[in-house]
Amino acid sequence: MSLEIPHDVHRLRRTIRFLSRPYVLLTRILGGVLAFLGVVLIVLDTSSAVGYAAAAGGLAVVFAIGPIMVAVGMRTQAAAIQHGYRLTLDDEWMHVAYPLVESRCRWEGLDRAVETPEAWYVMFGKAQAMVVPKDVMTPQQRAEFEAFVAKRR
Known part of the structure; x- marks a missing residue:
């Protein structure tokens, strides 16, 4: 995705x-x-x-x-992340690519995924999260992501 x-x-x-x-x-x-x-x-x-x-x-x-x-x-946010980004999810990695910065995390490092009305916060530790916003997803992508996270718990 x-x-x-x-x-x-x-x-x-x-x-x-x-x-x-x-x-x-x-x-x-x-x-x-x-x-x-x-x-x-x-x-x-x-x-x-x-x-x-x-x-x-x-x-x-x-x-x-x-x-x-x-x-x-x-x-205190870095100027490099104050742009839009591409979020790519596959079976092994969660990859975030800004125009100037990239970050990848293995799903094995996932502590938990917290769902709120606006987004999912994929937590890698207590204060590190990758945000998966719901408003940019289609209903099908939301269902796919929910199943994806549920499979990794």
């Missing part, structure tokens, strides 16, 4: 959000703990600037860390 996948900023943003999700969750939990401790300090001493700073900082972490991580991830 071979697919031409045009560059899509929104798809890249969703991919970064998907890959950073476990780290964002942990950071948000820590931010919530910091905010709670700040509130406790405020209750104990309403004149404590540290309590207000901790509560405000914790809330900022809870709500701002996700968008900040996505923005940083978007800015």
